[in-house]
Amino acid sequence: MNKPSYLEEEILLNPEKRTFPKFELNRLLDTVFAPTEGCRVCILVDFQDPAKWIKDFAFRGEDQFEVQNNAYTYFYEGLQDGVLKELGMIGGEMFAYNYTYGSNLDMSDEVWDIEGNQLSLDRDIYSKYDIVLCISTWSATAPLTAKCKEFNFRGATMHGMNDVILNSGLAVNYQEVSDDAEKMRAALTKADSVEIDFELEDGEILTAWLGLAGQEAQKSHGLCRGTTPDIANLPAGEVYFVPQNARGKFPMKYEDGTLGVLDVVNRDVVKSTLIEGNQATIDDHNARLADDPMTGTLGELGFGTQVLPVSYQDIQDEKVLGTCHLATGRDDHLGGDIVPQMFKKHENSTHDDILFAPHKTPNFNVKEVRMNWGERTEVVIENFRPANYVMNALCEKSPEELIPA
Numbered sequence: 001m002n003k004p005s006y007l008e009e010e011i012l013l014n015p016e017k018r019t020f021p022k023f024e025l026n027r028l029l030d031t032v033f034a035p036t037e038g039c040r041v042c043i044l045v046d047f048q049d050p051a052k053w054i055k056d057f058a059f060r061g062e063d064q065f066e067v068q069n070n071a072y073t074y075f076y077e078g079l080q081d082g083v084l085k086e087l088g089m090i091g092g093e094m095f096a097y098n099y100t101y102g103s104n105l106d107m108s109d110e111v112w113d114i115e116g117n118q119l120s121l122d123r124d125i126y127s128k129y130d131i132v133l134c135i136s137t138w139s140a141t142a143p144l145t146a147k148c149k150e151f152n153f154r155g156a157t158m159h160g161m162n163d164v165i166l167n168s169g170l171a172v173n174y175q176e177v178s179d180d181a182e183k184m185r186a187a188l189t190k191a192d193s194v195e196i197d198f199e200l201e202d203g204e205i206l207t208a209w210l211g212l213a214g215q216e217a218q219k220s221h222g223l224c225r226g227t228t229p230d231i232a233n234l235p236a237g238e239v240y241f242v243p244q245n246a247r248g249k250f251p252m253k254y255e256d257g258t259l260g261v262l263d264v265v266n267r268d269v270v271k272s273t274l275i276e277g278n279q280a281t282i283d284d285h286n287a288r289l290a291d292d293p294m295t296g297t298l299g300e301l302g303f304g305t306q307v308l309p310v311s312y313q314d315i316q317d318e319k320v321l322g323t324c325h326l327a328t329g330r331d332d333h334l335g336g337d338i339v340p341q342m343f344k345k346h347e348n349s350t351h352d353d354i355l356f357a358p359h360k361t362p363n364f365n366v367k368e369v370r371m372n373w374g375e376r377t378e379v380v381i382e383n384f385r386p387a388n389y390v391m392n393a394l395c396e397k398s399p400e401e402l403i404p405a
Contacts, residue, residue, distance in 0.1 A: 015307045015321075023171040025078035026086050031174045032232055033131055033154060034225040037088040041079065041131040044111070045071050045096050046138070054096035055116040070161045071135035095125060104142035104330060104351035106340060126151035135161055139315065141233045142333035142351055148229040156224065156232040160313035168308050169235025169316045174222035177237050180394055181221040181305045185239045187393035188380065189217035191371040194241075194301065196324065198251050198356075199367040200275070208264060208326075210301055211245035218334065219305075220319075231333075237306035237319035242336040243267060246298045250326070251364045252354055254281050259363055269296030269328060275363075292344040299331030299338050299351065303380070310359045322385045323357040324369060358384050 029035065045054070045068045053059040059068050072094070079092035097111045111121045119125070125132065126147050132155035134140045141157045148155060158170070191212050198206040222236030246267045252260050258277025262269045270293075272285045289296045304320040311317055318325045329351045331338045340349035356366050369381035379387040386394075 015309075018307050020168045020171045021173075023074065023166050025074060026083045028170060028174070029083065029089075030087055032156060032222055032224055032234070035087045035089050035131065039087075039089045039130045040091040040128065041084075041089050041133065042091055042125060042129045043071055043075055043079075043094045044125070044132060044134040044136065044140075045094065046099050046136040047096050048099050050096035050098055050110075051112045051116055051118065054094070054112050054114055057094075057114060067135060067137055067159070067161050070163075070166060074166060075133060075135060089131075091129065095119070097121065100138050100140070102347060102350040103139045103353070104333070105138070105347065105349060106143045107140060121147075122151070126153060129153055131155055134158065139233075139351070141231055142330055145231045145333040148231055152229050154224050154228075154230055154232075156234050158234045158315070160311075160315050162311060162313060164309060164311040165235060165313060165316050169237075169306070169311065169319065172235075172306070174236065177306060178219075178221035178223045181219040181237055181239060183393050184303070184305045184390060185217045185219045187390065188239055188303070188371060190214045191217075191241075191373055193372045195370045195372070196250065197367040197369075198249075199365040200251065201363055205367065206249040206251060206261060208248040208250040209246065210241075210243045210298070212241050212301075213244040215241060215244070217241060220302075233315070235306070235308070235316045235319050237308070238302050238304055240300055240302040240334065242331055242334050243298045243301055250354075251275065251361070253361050253363065254278075254285070256281055258282065260285070264298065267298050268293060269298070288348075292348045294329070294338065294343045295348050295350075296328055297338055298326055299329055299336050300325075300327035300334055300353075302327070302353075310357075312359070314353050314355050314360075317357055317360065318353055318355050320357065321390075322381060323355065324366060324381060325353050325355040327351055327353045356384075 047053040059065045076094050084092050095111045095113055098108050109121050111119050132153055134157045136159045139159045144155055192214055193212055194210050196208045217239050220233050220236045220238040222232050224230045224232040246264050248264055249261050252262050258281040259275035260272040260282050263271045272282045274282045302325045304323045306319045308320050330349050343349040366384055370377050371380055378389040380390050
């Protein structure tokens with residue numbers, strides 16, 4: 001197997017040495033979608049008051065709308081200034097919908113154009129466009145995955161887009177990302193279970209066990225070509241599983257900095273216990289778990305496959321090689337069985353990633369991640385770095401050669 005063109009071993013061991021090409025919209029769209037002649041494309045952004053802010057692009061220059069302004073500058077203007085013609089596409093319009101206020105919550109149907117007219121996502125967008133680019137505040141991958149199958153379109157979700165993401169995670173060659181995600185997927189697929197050891201600052205080790213039941217690993221690899229309805233989540237670069245069972249304990253850092261230990265029984269987070277910080281934060285989480293237990297069901301285990309800089313947005317940072325993440329809540333967009341209708345309240349039917357990475361969780365270490373195939377065990381992460389098994393998968397050996405005779 002040839003080494004990846006951008007993941008030389010030196011860069012794997014010293015990721016700060018990686019350099020990135022300049023972001024080019026035509027390269028990104030051509031590589032991800034391979035658009036056909038006459039393909040119709042549009043851009044979706046979100047606001048608290050979309051009718052106000054989208055009309056005549058009133059949001060332009062407003063500091064609180066970094067994501068939306070990046071969508072305008074790098075995507076809307078890029079399409080209008082030649083990329084549409086170069087790739088043989090038409091359209092390029094921008095529309096705005098209401099904030100969902102949660103990761104992967106279903107979107108309301110109302111949408112507005114730049115003239116201030118109210119339209120329908122189902123009637124005027126999903127059924128009329130071939131490619132939908134959603135550049136938003138909260139992730140819309142799950143609802144758009146369902147809608148693309150209903151209305152037969154393709155698309156990409158790029159929430160939280162900032163300058164770091166534009167100049168790294170969206171500037172890469174996605175054919176290369178896809179190739180390397182497949183190498184890692186093939187090395188991890190069909191595992192029976194995984195064990196994750198978390199080391200706290202006092203030296204205590206917490207272990208979470210997740211049952212995978214020999215399932216095929218899946219990949220978020222960035223390519224969305226052909227005619228099959230699909231949504232690419234960009235930046236991509238992830239291998240993931242839908243847990244069938246789980247037990248044990250793992251730490252969690254809450255948004256206010258509070259640290260807790262989560263107890264997992266039969267795939268469900270059942271209780272959080274304070275390590276340090278605000279007891280009220282822990283109490284609020286426990287009250288939510290008691291009121292709507294589905295909010296604690298584990299729906300994903302993911303591993304990053306790319307060498308990328310920290311962007312302080314989980315959409316990119318969970319794709320960094322050496323990190324892993326769990327997610328609670330809906331997982332229907334990943335092929336799982338947790339759907340929005342199973343939650344007590346609509347606002348609870350989110351898909352919430354819990355990322356373990358040095359910048360995000362400096363108070364504890366992912367000491368070791370072990371994957372099990374029957375009697376065979378392979379270490380895949382050690383101290384937030386890819387272990388030799390993963391290094392070999394990416395750089396030296398074919399999946400068949402990874403398995404000892």
